[in-house]
Amino acid sequence: MIRKELMTVVRQREIAYRIFELTARGSIVGDMEPGQFVHIRPADSFEPLLRRPISIAAIEPEKKEFTMLYRTEGRGTEVLAEKKSGDALDVLGPLGNGFPVHEAKRKALLVGGGIGVPPLYELARQLSTLGVETVHVLGFDSADSVFYESEFSAIGKTYVATVDGTRGTAGFVTHVLEGIPDDFDTYYSCGPAPMLKAVEQLYPGKTGYLSYEQRMGCGIGACFACVCKSNDARDYVKVCSDGPVFPAGVVAG
């Protein structure tokens, strides 16, 4: 059930270059699943006007707290980064369909790029709780923008790639993927569209789930801002309400 709630910021800090970790408390946390997202109103103002979609990175249902991890890009995320503990946070959510955690059986590969890494964290936690072994391949621009490496490492084997080679493997996540065994039964990935495409093409025979990004208006399926052409019977899919997670092969290039 989608709700709009004035949640309370529990804490916020900058954990890497321009990467913020914000934890907020509220009752809609109870409905959240990994891979879903929230639509945040950065300020009670007309400027920025629209909500911003941000993935759910960690859920603590007992505490009614969830965490999001985001990079400051423009006006909206910059304003968001000013929030302090105790401030109100206008959240619409949870939105969209998350990762199907019960699809993975024994071992899962999680591939994230940049701000596509956050939703994989809660996914990894839940898979691990279900007894699924997870391998994480995370791509970043540079050493100073790497985040949550130790958090992922605490759950399973974690590889990092940076574009400039200042940490882990130099290059893209695909460079790492080419060098590791494909003994997993299911893969999950979130990141820029070209990365998703590359991952999809590497594992044509496997079950995979990909989380997409699109510029959004409403976030709930009403405005047709976030459509992608699809390969299935539907002509198109909406990232916000049909996704953001789709089985591999559904979203057309």
Next chain:
Amino acid sequence: MIRKELMTVVRQREIAYRIFELTARGSIVGDMEPGQFVHIRPADSFEPLLRRPISIAAIEPEKKEFTMLYRTEGRGTEVLAEKKSGDALDVLGPLGNGFPVHEAKRKALLVGGGIGVPPLYELARQLSTLGVETVHVLGFDSADSVFYESEFSAIGKTYVATVDGTRGTAGFVTHVLEGIPDDFDTYYSCGPAPMLKAVEQLYPGKTGYLSYEQRMGCGIGACFACVCKSNDARDYVKVCSDGPVFPAGVVAG
């Protein structure tokens, strides 16, 4: 010299119903005179967009602090009211021509209405320092919006009128004025235009200075937003740069 400065909020509190007292520190305080105003940017945002003119109510040059007193009216003052100690305050000023303090000789009458009261406070302090006796007649809507009564009383005889009669004389400042002696040599007044007109008409023979309000754009004389027709050789005067204080008789009805 007009400057733009990011001053620092020292403290802010609500001292009466919707009336805020904000003290800020910065170097432009050194140039301030009673009756001048500052042009405040309420937030680093396009909404509200324009600066807001607010009178200088008290000046502490040694501490580089000044105080303004304002009523929340719309978006700009509401946003301003959220400022906390330590926040930055974008101030353009000091602007306009203040009250000529050296005009008063022995005794001065100060008449203020509502948010026209604030600039009279620093004026009263300076006149008092110069040995001029001051009588204060202050008009408000209601008891809960009365402010600075004790501050004015500490300087000189102070009469309060409220429109609804919940404090002091019931009615307008003119009701008080009609009942007190006109043994002052100079009067100073700030408030709504009809009040200024009434005060002007009560004391045709006296030296008087009136401070006017107009909606402003630039605040520095460049945009022609704040003009009033004038009775003197000039066709018109600009409230922001020729005023806001004018000798009685200059501004046409």
Next chain:
Amino acid sequence: MSRLAVKLPGLDLKNPIMPASGCFGFGREFANLYDLSQLGAIMIKATTREARFGNPTPRVAETASGMLNAIGLQNPGLEKVLTEELPFLEQFDVPIIANVAGSQMEDYIEVAEVISRAPNVRAVELNISCPNVKEGGIAFGTDPDTAKALTEAVKAVSAVPVYVKLSPNVTDIVQIAEAVEAGGADGLTMINTLLGMRLDHKTGKPILANRTGGLSGPAVKPVALRMVYEVRKRTVLPIIGMGGISAPEDVIDFLSAGADAVAVGTANFINPFICPELIQNLPGKLDELGAESVSDLTGRSHLYELTDHRA
């Protein structure tokens, strides 16, 4: 609730608040959030004869106090709207206003003729003002003769009253309003979006794949309000006003300028509960203003005409 009620050609509105076309889909998503029967009416997404995918993405971009969109009239086409979307909306006690678009006059006529006979469609809204399609759309709304001819043709076939949605991208909106009035329009809805553009600062590339898009939201409210005010002076047609409405004060402003009812677009994206919230707040607002009913406020800005003297 009768102090909120408004009666317009074809429309018995419980209240003057309705979602604007294109900002509410066909109601399904919002039906999960609240009971749609609360609404004064629903303006559904533009319907065309054939299904349309619309423009490539990105289709939206934010601007100062506004947004640009270039959806491009994506919709499942007349057939599916009739068989899937409108029947879904029949469960709610709310009049539907069907926004009709097309590339040529025949498209408008065919869609209007058919959709106007759907059981819950109480009015047709002729979209002659969409700035985001290559053919049709705005072209019909910027020339008075074309606008009039199209209105006449659609009036001739429509089973319900016809409202014409005006474009703000014109030199003289009054002229277009008068033309469609002469063409037999039963009412006006205004305004559609203002044509605008945003660029990527780094590359200079337009952010919208369509390059230009329609500007909506609070930024355009002053323009919308002025247009409603001007048109109100010169036609007797009922007006459903819109453009930047997001608070009860905005509703009051549009009524004051001369609107009989209002529509809410962009604000649905910021607060999906905005329509029921506005409806709930309206009686309190009327009390504050000493107004018995919504219609007491309609056009009151025009009263100041006579008493105001200017140099």
Next chain:
Amino acid sequence: MSRLAVKLPGLDLKNPIMPASGCFGFGREFANLYDLSQLGAIMIKATTREARFGNPTPRVAETASGMLNAIGLQNPGLEKVLTEELPFLEQFDVPIIANVAGSQMEDYIEVAEVISRAPNVRAVELNISCPNVKEGGIAFGTDPDTAKALTEAVKAVSAVPVYVKLSPNVTDIVQIAEAVEAGGADGLTMINTLLGMRLDHKTGKPILANRTGGLSGPAVKPVALRMVYEVRKRTVLPIIGMGGISAPEDVIDFLSAGADAVAVGTANFINPFICPELIQNLPGKLDELGAESVSDLTGRSHLYELTDHRA
């Protein structure tokens, strides 16, 4: 500094940044704040034959990310501008662009003829787009034939190049641009303000005494940018772009859309030091974008035309 320099008809600009007409008076107030010789040029307040008091107050009102003004061309008249204002500006090493307005064609011609001969006036800006006066103003800017005829007449008498200031309140701004180009205009300045309105929520009364006013500021930037982009495609005239510029990114956007230089209006009220600040930041911005000079950026948005393929 030569990487910032821009050469336009009559104007040797040190840099592409200048204050827009009506937002800078005749420069006196800003001369107290900084050295005006830093500016690319100065567009002075509209000058008319006789002195004008303008409209009654209130003359300004704030809107979401914008403002409305209805100053009504207040100015001291041609005579005083020639004897008091322009001589004051002679002390600065900066070209003056004289904004010329009037109620009838003869007014424009007379003012342009005389003011174009003042020693520091390097260009005339024909204001055929002021929405705040009863006669003249915008009426000259919304009809292509009138705009062309006025341009021709002024060109015939002007001693300096003539730029025409276009109104955004038209159906097709390209048509007006082409008309004044055919009339011999040396350049275009755009856009003037969009006609808008704000009401007092309590009373419904228009806040501006003039009832309607011109909308400016960040809210209008998407419209301005779109118009510069459209006009750039269809004329070869130089364009001085404006509408909502308040940051270095905005300058870049206008250049990208096709402007050769830009003017800053409303932002001078928010930050009176905005023009020198923009000038100072520009070289850094060019570096960031890998551009050698300002002209490297001009029109780059149009490069995406050819490579972009759409459904």
